Amino acid sequence: MTDTNMSQLWPLFWEAAWETLYIVAITLTLGGLLGLLLGLGLYVTRGGGLYASRPVNLVLNVLVNFFRPIPFVIFIAAVQPFARVVVGTGIGNPAIIFALTLAAAFGISRIVEQNLVTVDPGVIEAARSVGAGRARIVRTVVLPEALGPLVLGYTFAFVALVDMTAVAGVVGGGGLGNFALQYGFRQFDTVVTWTAVIAIVALVQVVQLAGNTTARRILRR
Amino acid sequence: MPLVELTDVHKTFPAARGGTPVEAIRGVDLTVEAGEIVGIVGYSGAGKSTLVRLINALETTTSGSVRVGGREITGLKERELREVRLGIGMIFQQFNLFRSRTVWGNIAYPLEVAGVPTQEQNARISDLLHFVGLADKAHSHVDELSGGQKQRVGIARALATSPQLLLADESTSALDPETTQEVLALLRRVNRELGITIVVITHEMDVVRSLAHRVVVMEAGRIVEEGPVVQVLSDPQQPVTRRFVSTIVDDEPDAEALAALHARHDGRFVKLAFRGDDVRQSDVFAALLEHGVRFELVFGGIEEVQGETFGNLTLALDGDPAAVDAAVDAVRALVPTKELAR
Numbered sequence: 376m377t378d379t380n381m382s383q384l385w386p387l388f389w390e391a392a393w394e395t396l397y398i399v400a401i402t403l404t405l406g407g408l409l410g411l412l413l414g415l416g417l418y419v420t421r422g423g424g425l426y427a428s429r430p431v432n433l434v435l436n437v438l439v440n441f442f443r444p445i446p447f448v449i450f451i452a453a454v455q456p457f458a459r460v461v462v463g464t465g466i467g468n469p470a471i472i473f474a475l476t477l478a479a480a481f482g483i484s485r486i487v488e489q490n491l492v493t494v495d496p497g498v499i500e501a502a503r504s505v506g507a508g509r510a511r512i513v514r515t516v517v518l519p520e521a522l523g524p525l526v527l528g529y530t531f532a533f534v535a536l537v538d539m540t541a542v543a544g545v546v547g548g549g550g551l552g553n554f555a556l557q558y559g560f561r562q563f564d565t566v567v568t569w570t571a572v573i574a575i576v577a578l579v580q581v582v583q584l585a586g587n588t589t590a591r592r593i594l595r596r
Numbered sequence: 597m598p599l600v601e602l603t604d605v606h607k608t609f610p611a612a613r614g615g616t617p618v619e620a621i622r623g624v625d626l627t628v629e630a631g632e633i634v635g636i637v638g639y640s641g642a643g644k645s646t647l648v649r650l651i652n653a654l655e656t657t658t659s660g661s662v663r664v665g666g667r668e669i670t671g672l673k674e675r676e677l678r679e680v681r682l683g684i685g686m687i688f689q690q691f692n693l694f695r696s697r698t699v700w701g702n703i704a705y706p707l708e709v710a711g712v713p714t715q716e717q718n719a720r721i722s723d724l725l726h727f728v729g730l731a732d733k734a735h736s737h738v739d740e741l742s743g744g745q746k747q748r749v750g751i752a753r754a755l756a757t758s759p760q761l762l763l764a765d766e767s768t769s770a771l772d773p774e775t776t777q778e779v780l781a782l783l784r785r786v787n788r789e790l791g792i793t794i795v796v797i798t799h800e801m802d803v804v805r806s807l808a809h810r811v812v813v814m815e816a817g818r819i820v821e822e823g824p825v826v827q828v829l830s831d832p833q834q835p836v837t838r839r840f841v842s843t844i845v846d847d848e849p850d851a852e853a854l855a856a857l858h859a860r861h862d863g864r865f866v867k868l869a870f871r872g873d874d875v876r877q878s879d880v881f882a883a884l885l886e887h888g889v890r891f892e893l894v895f896g897g898i899e900e901v902q903g904e905t906f907g908n909l910t911l912a913l914d915g916d917p918a919a920v921d922a923a924v925d926a927v928r929a930l931v932p933t934k935e936l937a938r
Binding site for chain 2: 505506522
């Protein structure tokens with residue numbers, strides 16, 4: 376380990392940490408909501424579902440399967456034209472937030488779908504048998520019954536988003552990943568790189584712990 | 597007016613991809629009178645689960661008429677069907693309780709759906725908890741309950757909106773024998789004290805014997821036999837009914853048992869069928885003794901169901917062949933008698 380500039384980089388470090396936090400917070404909220412709706416759509420239109428519809432399910436599946444496998448660093452470039460239209464710029468944090476929200480929505484939709492299919496069809500039948508309507512069943516049975524696994528799923532999504540923000544630098548976005556690459560990796564400053572790594576690991580640990588605790592409380596185990 | 601009336605009901609499930617359509621119900625006529633307990637018996641796949649789901653419109657008929665409380669429910673809109681379902685309770689083999697809710701919250705659910713004011717909900721839930729004997733578990737979570745307790749919560753939830761009809765889908769099949777008796781006793785109280793009509797699906801004849809007034813036997817989507825429980829148990833007509841009845845009422849030894857019995861006993865074997873109180877066993881035995889025939893009971897038993905006694909006894913008869921012939925003729929005049937050949 377040689378010379379390090381870390382002592383002068385603390386202000387930039389804190390700025391980068393803050394950027395990571397708010398990029399992830401905004402994308403988890405927006406993308407999480409979109410993903411929830413998309414995941415619910417996938418779930419209720421499945422065969423035997425509350426709003427079973429083969430065509431709608433097929434369209435949603437194709438849509439999700441089309442966008443989800445695109446590596447995020449390429450996805451950013453691919454949706455850049457749309458970012459210009461929607462957020463007014465193809466570069467910087469707004470463009471990253473736009474791309475990340477979309478990518479998160481598609482990824483989270485599968486997490487949501489996977490967790491909802493674990494809801495026992497028997498409890499849905501029980502709700503139907505007392506005369507509950509479909510929208511009410513989604514709201515009062517399906518989502519509450521799957522809440523514990525959903526919290527774990529969103530915790531997983533948070534960690535994945537922190538991971539994805541690391542490539543924000545390609546379109547001029549910030550964050551801890553960009554900080555590590557720009558001031559650590561490219562300057563051969565291992566101390567800077569590892570400072571960013573430790574900060575990211577700490578952030579992930581805290582959120583994972585919070586998610587686990589919340590899920591356990593919901594599942595009462 | 598019957599509470600439930602099914603007329604020539606058919607239900608065909610569309611083909612799964614690459615499969616053939618499944619005819620689950622093939623022309624069923626069934627009436628359920630208010631206040632009675634009807635047991636629907638059949639093997640898996642006989643169509644009994646589908647049949648009860650047609651009654652509360654969880655499934656829709658392919659053709660035929662389903663009337664509940666005099667109202668034709670086929671062709672009703674989803675919103676109207678929800679009203680019908682509010683008036684019919686249902687309990688399930690796996691209880692199907694909401695794990696995200698407490699015992700209280702589970703019983704509250706149908707009341708919330710029905711839009712009952714909170715104050716009324718509270719009084720009703722409290723009453724129901726006392727009725728099913730779970731007042732101390734109101735705020736427990738479902739996972740903390742035993743199987744029997746879970747089914748009692750299921751029953752309370754099904755009764756929350758004061759339905760006239762309760763559908764029980766294999767409601768005791770997941771319970772141990774002792775708990776089964778508890779739940780059956782509770783269902784009897786539901787019928788007797790609250791006057792609620794019950795349709796119970798089961799493959800356990802014990803449930804029919806101890807709970808039902810009338811039994812309906814289903815096979816391959818059709819009703820093959822029905823009648824008062826005592827009549828069907830004591831004199832089953834169809835092969836499938838006989839197989840079910842033989843699980844609780846001994847009929848005659850099967851070939852293997854018969855061979856084993858013959859190896860240990862001399863003489864002729866006859867199976868005597870006692871039905872009701874018309875002929876007393878003592879009369880039959882006296883007739884045998886009068887002819888100087890010694891006999892031994894080798895198989896069978898006598899059942900008591902809802903105050904009536906019946907059963908099948910297989911006797912090994914020993915003595916002078918001519919005397920045995922005469923004795924068998926005398927017995928045949930008293931009760932249905934079947935010779936069991938070696």
